[in-house]
Amino acid sequence: MNKDQTTEDKIKEAARSVFLSKGFSGCSSREIAKAAGMNVALVNYYFRSKQKLFSLIFAAAMEDFMRSMIEVFQQDLQLEEKLRIYIEKEYEFLSQHPELANFIINEIKQEQHSFFDHAEQFNQVRDSGVFAEFELAQERGEVRKIDILTLILLILSNCHYPFMAKNFMKEMLSMDDHGYQVSLQEHKKFVTEMLINYLFKR
Amino acid sequence: MNKDQTTEDKIKEAARSVFLSKGFSGCSSREIAKAAGMNVALVNYYFRSKQKLFSLIFAAAMEDFMRSMIEVFQQDLQLEEKLRIYIEKEYEFLSQHPELANFIINEIKQEQHSFFDHAEQFNQVRDSGVFAEFELAQERGEVRKIDILTLILLILSNCHYPFMAKNFMKEMLSMDDHGYQVSLQEHKKFVTEMLINYLFKR
DNA sequence: ACTTGTTTTAAACACTTGTTTAATTTCTGT
DNA sequence: ACAGAAATTAAACAAGTGTTTAAAACAAGT
Missing domain, CATH: 1.10.10.60 (Homeodomain-like)
Known part of the structure; x- marks a missing residue:
């Protein structure tokens, strides 16, 4: 301290x-x-109050959680590079804040925080123009036809879950901390390759 | 009731x-x-006690949670069919028990249930022979080289996360219940195709 | 040193928590 | 109908909860 x-x-x-x-x-x-x-x-x-303090923490956590997405997608990069770098950054960030994904998704479920406009955060991503960019690439036939919301779900699944399920994986598969870290790095590699292979046509 | x-x-x-x-x-x-x-x-x-009651519920929930995996993998099917059916069943099951994935993964994190041998559940999957089967297919060059634990993480990410993040997705992407259901079905389709395309060589 | 305002503390408040007790009701076999 | 067991209840218990109060400690300016 x-x-x-x-x-x-x-x-x-x-x-x-x-x-x-x-x-x-x-x-x-x-x-x-x-x-x-x-x-x-x-x-x-x-x-x-406890509730007000929590709201503060939650809002800050949510901003942290969204920042990497916004930062990467605003950069002037090829779509494929954006995805690649986003996955990399997300793994890096969540490695340093392993409890964050769980925290956000759990506390948002218990709807005590409805005062907070969650969608606003995400609009920043939308405003980065990456969606329009992706849709254009779809029309050009450069990437696979897929609904943008489904795509997001696809990407987040593979980036968030490995951190959320840390203890589940460790207990279930009898892994130690090292084994988990190894699997994590492996997973990142495969996820990147799989997503890019699947989405981008060449 | x-x-x-x-x-x-x-x-x-x-x-x-x-x-x-x-x-x-x-x-x-x-x-x-x-x-x-x-x-x-x-x-x-x-x-x-509350704790003992919880332990009972938790153990039963864990069994439910693992059952589909065990059931599908024990069947006499082609590897590719096993994966396809597993994904299908998992989406079906979690649609009926949408809170289960979150519950298991959350409560396992707070390690109040260490008395429970989580690995035992999973050994049933191991005993189904599906891992050996997969490794054999790898040696034959029929499927991509990938560590089995990483593969599991890959599959579970895509099957569990969409249900765990339900409210997160809804709030963040301003979806209603219907929109969420649509995305879910879409996601299942893409996940199945993507995983099979990626894992199996032809 | 004294005043004024801010920061910190111990104590209390009313209420909820998990759990237990002892009394009451309901059931069951004779 | 009766006795003994099982099921159910209201009430109490001590400990913990979020929050407030009132007093103490501290800081700064005069």
Whole structure:
């Protein structure tokens, strides 16, 4: 824990860590306070309620989660390169934030956060023009005909699931941490190759 | 709720429903009791504790979750047919139990269920001989060289994720229920084609 | 040193949690 | 009809929950 952080930031950092690993209903305000090394009342002093603090963390997490997509797709690259780099970046990012995919998808399911406009995040991706670009490539016959939403589902499945199912895979297939990491790298390689082979005609 | 069910079964049914939608830490004993239409004490009278009841539900859910895999892979079919049918069955099954994948993968993450031997379930798949069969096909050059664990991760990603991310997709992509169902069917079609194209050489 | 405002704390509040107790109702065999 | 067992209930228990209160500690300016 950094020394010259403000109290507010210390709480945020602790809250993020606890919320991400245990979820909203899986932890208590006191647990967060303890993780931040301070009194329970301070949490509410700065953030008014557990729910409000959570909303903050959730919104920030969602932005993080979407950023890589937006960043990559805005770049001036060939479609195929965009996909290739996106997969690479997504694996890299989720390796550093392994709990994020699970967190987002779980907490969004319990619809306590309806105040938050999720679609807005995604519109930034839409605005990058990558969809139009893809549809143009489809008309030109350069890529396979596929609905854009289905394509997104296809890509996200292969990028998110391996991180979400970490413990499931480890327990089920009796893998240790190293084995999991190896499978992850392998998986990334195959996913990239498979998706590009399948989508792009040559 | 069926009339001639035993009390025990009514509680189990209610508990399954509540646990699957909210998770262990997301619900209370009283909530389960109320869903079953009876007193809290009865829940503990039959199952001793919330944790023990949960363990029962979890184990049963895990068996359900693994059954389709085992059933399909034990059949006497061509490898390609096995994969094709597995995907079909998995989509069918998860359409009827949309919360199951999320439930299993989430609750396995919070390691409160370490007593349960997860690997045992999977050994049944291993024992079906499908792995050996696949490795043989690899040596014969009929299928692409790929580590079996990576292959499993590849298949499960595409089968589980679309159901786990239901609300995420709906909110993010502003889809309604119908749009989601359409994407799901589309996705299944593409996944099947893509995986088979990629794995099997002809 | 004193005042003013901010930050932090311990304590309390009302309520929910999982679990148990003891009493009551319902069932079952005689 | 009765006795004994099983099923069900209301009530209580201690511990934990989110949140608030009121007092203390701290900081800065005068």
